Amino acid sequence: MKDYPIEIDDYLSGNMSTSEKKAFEERLDTDPALAEELILQKDMLSIYEDQEWLEGDKNALKTEEAKQLKSFFESEEASDLKTTIREVVSENKYKPYNKSFWFIGIAASIALLITISLFVFKDNSYDKLYVEYIRIEEIPSLVTRGVDNNKLLEDAQLLFEEKKYQQAISIFTSYQSNNNSIEPLSYIYLGVAYLELKDFDNALNQFELLKTSNTLQSKKANWYKAMVYLKENKKRKLVNILKGILSDENNYKFKEAQKLLEKIDK
Amino acid sequence: MPEVHKDLLQKLANGDRKTIQEIYSSVFPKVLGYVSKNNGEKEDAEDIFQKVLLQIIARYKVKAFKIDSSLEGYVFSASRNLWRRELNKQKRIVTNDKVLEHSKESEDMTMAILEQEKWELFQEKLTELSDNCKQLLQLFFQKVPYKDIVEKLGYNTDNVVRQRVFNCKSQLTKLIKNDSRYNQIKEL
Numbered sequence: 001m002k003d004y005p006i007e008i009d010d011y012l013s014g015n016m017s018t019s020e021k022k023a024f025e026e027r028l029d030t031d032p033a034l035a036e037e038l039i040l041q042k043d044m045l046s047i048y049e050d051q052e053w054l055e056g057d058k059n060a061l062k063t064e065e066a067k068q069l070k071s072f073f074e075s076e077e078a079s080d081l082k083t084t085i086r087e088v089v090s091e092n093k094y095k096p097y098n099k100s101f102w103f104i105g106i107a108a109s110i111a112l113l114i115t116i117s118l119f120v121f122k123d124n125s126y127d128k129l130y131v132e133y134i135r136i137e138e139i140p141s142l143v144t145r146g147v148d149n150n151k152l153l154e155d156a157q158l159l160f161e162e163k164k165y166q167q168a169i170s171i172f173t174s175y176q177s178n179n180n181s182i183e184p185l186s187y188i189y190l191g192v193a194y195l196e197l198k199d200f201d202n203a204l205n206q207f208e209l210l211k212t213s214n215t216l217q218s219k220k221a222n223w224y225k226a227m228v229y230l231k232e233n234k235k236r237k238l239v240n241i242l243k244g245i246l247s248d249e250n251n252y253k254f255k256e257a258q259k260l261l262e263k264i265d266k
Numbered sequence: 267m268p269e270v271h272k273d274l275l276q277k278l279a280n281g282d283r284k285t286i287q288e289i290y291s292s293v294f295p296k297v298l299g300y301v302s303k304n305n306g307e308k309e310d311a312e313d314i315f316q317k318v319l320l321q322i323i324a325r326y327k328v329k330a331f332k333i334d335s336s337l338e339g340y341v342f343s344a345s346r347n348l349w350r351r352e353l354n355k356q357k358r359i360v361t362n363d364k365v366l367e368h369s370k371e372s373e374d375m376t377m378a379i380l381e382q383e384k385w386e387l388f389q390e391k392l393t394e395l396s397d398n399c400k401q402l403l404q405l406f407f408q409k410v411p412y413k414d415i416v417e418k419l420g421y422n423t424d425n426v427v428r429q430r431v432f433n434c435k436s437q438l439t440k441l442i443k444n445d446s447r448y449n450q451i452k453e454l
Contacts, residue, residue, distance in 0.1 A: 003440040006432060040439065047388045048407040053350040056381045056451075058373075063450065066376050068328045073320075073372035081281045081323060085316045088286040092294070212356045237309075 005034065008041045093236075126264075130231045133260060134195075139188050150175070153183065165193040184210060184217040191224055200232045223253040226260070235264065274337055279323045286319065292338050297345040306349060314352065318344045321379055347382055384451050391441040399434035406431050 010016050011024050028035045046054040060066055072078055142153045156171035172190040176182055191206030204225060211221035222245050229238035245257040277285040294315055301311040318341055325331040333340045392400060405415050412424040421427050442448050 003436040003443070009432065009435075040442070041435075043384075044388065044435070044438070044442070045407070047385055048392065048403070049409070050407070053347060053354045054381065054385070055351070055354060056377055056384065058377065060380050060451065061373060061376060065329065065450070066380060069324050069376045069379055070372050072324045072327055073375045078320065078324070081279075082316065082320055084281040084283065085286055085319050088283055088290060089294075089312050089316060092287075092290060208356075240308075 004037045004041060008038055011038070012041060012045065126230060126233050129260065129263060130227065133230065133256060134192070134227055136192060139192065140185055142183065142185055142189070150183070153186065156186075157189065160189055160193055163196070165196050169193045169197075182213070184213045184215040187213065188217065188220065188224065192227075195224075195228055195231060198231070200228055203228050219252045222251070223257070226257065230260075238264065275322070275326050275331070275333070278319065279326050289319065289337065289341060290315070293341045293345070296342050297349075300342075300346055301349050304349065304353065306352075310349070310352070311345075314345050314348050315341075317375065317378070318348055321348075321375065321382065324375070325379060344382060347385060348378060351378060351381065380451065383447070387445060387447050387451070388442065391438060391445065394441055395434060395438060399437060402427075402430060403434050403438065406435075 007016075007024060011021065016024060028038065043054060046052065061070070142150075142157045152171060152175050156168050156175065159165075159168040159171065169190060172186050172193070176186060176190070187206045187210035191203045191210065194200075194203035194206065207221045207224045207228065210224070211218055222241055226238055226241045226245065229235075229241060239261065242257045242261045245251045245254060246261065248254075251257070274285060278289070294311070297315050298308060298311040301314060302308070306314075321344065322331070322341070392403070395403070402415065402419065405418065410418070412427045415421065415427045416424060419427075421430070
């Protein structure tokens with residue numbers, strides 16, 4: 001039985017000489033059926049090897065099924081469902097006790113009430129802590145870093161320093177979308193700009209990009225995320241991320257994280 | 267599809283909190299375990315869990331959708347896939363210029379479903395092979411060298427294994443191509 005050309009295996013496993021490979025690739029250009037077979041074999045390898053996820057081609061969005069799915073996701077019904085699911089998920093975060101011990105439940109509610117009042121009371125102090133710890137002046141400058149200073153980045157940094165965050169955001173944004181290799185510091189600048197404007201989601205997004213950028217700056221991501229949670233008054237998330245930083249004393253801002261945790265845990 | 271599933275899916279699609287809670291209690295800990303082992307945080311796991319439930323609802327609403335295994339197993343496997351997809355995406359966002367191409371969420375969710383469907387088709391076809399082929403191909407796809415397969419499965423030579431792998435892959439290819447779903451997703 002032969003349901004696909006065996007040469008494909010040799011091609012995919014690298015068992016071809018340079019000239020065989022060249023000849024095979026030339027055939028691919030002229031033989032769409034062969035090209036299609038190759039794609040299928042490649043997809044099979046990728047799916048069955050079970051390592052990286054196989055992404056699809058956006059052309060598939062044109063199919064009838066895709067259109068229906070998309071319009072479902074855009075519907076109000078989908079957004080209501082999403083909210084409901086989110087609510088159930090977040091209810092679980094604060095459900096640490098076995099429900100059958102109702103008296104503990106009551107104790108917990110009282111504790112919760114106390115915590116809530118503490119939160120309200122502490123709001124102000126969180127703001128002060130943010131101002132104390134954000135240390136904008138510590139962000140390395142984009143301008144002195146290389147010979148080829150990028151004019152766009154210079155301008156953006158200037159606006160940032162003048163606290164014209166909205167304008168800085170639009171320049172950094174267009175810089176990031178138009179460049180292949182992105183200066184990792186731009187994630188910090190853009191993230192902090194969003195943070196100053198209380199756009200927490202976008203700020204977190206930038207620090208996540210920073211984290212995954214695999215550069216020297218990546219190690220700073222957790223600290224900046226902590227700053228987001230601090231400004232946002234999200235104590236639980238803040239405590240978690242600070243504890244993460246404290247797991248290794250070589251982590252960026254280890255000492256600051258220690259102090260901050262002491263202050264908010266009082 | 268077992269009646270229980272149908273009923274559960276229906277309730278889920280109606281946004282029944284009790285059903286969502288049940289699925290959460292039985293599956294979320296596993297999703298969290300997988301995500302945290304693979305560079306994710308609790309928030310990521312929650313996000314994935316929520317998206318997978320919405321995925322299932324969308325598929326249930328748009329077309330006949332059935333789950334052959336247990337719903338729990340299904341939710342976990344779809345979550346695992348979605349997290350792998352998310353990791354891929356993060357990698358790509360950093361290396362390419364797509365940082366702010368916040369391709370609309372609905373489009374992304376749709377793509378995720380189409381990719382998941384393709385994955386399911388391929389997995390399903392693999393199970394239709396003979397046990398012998400399945401075992402052989404599993405080793406092959408795990409990149410176990412031919413000479414080790416020879417020993418493990420008691421074949422005579424590398425060449426016999428090579429031939430047998432090709433035959434099994436041929437059968438699998440044929441099964442995939444003959445499924446009507448394949449033609450629909452070929453462009454994927």
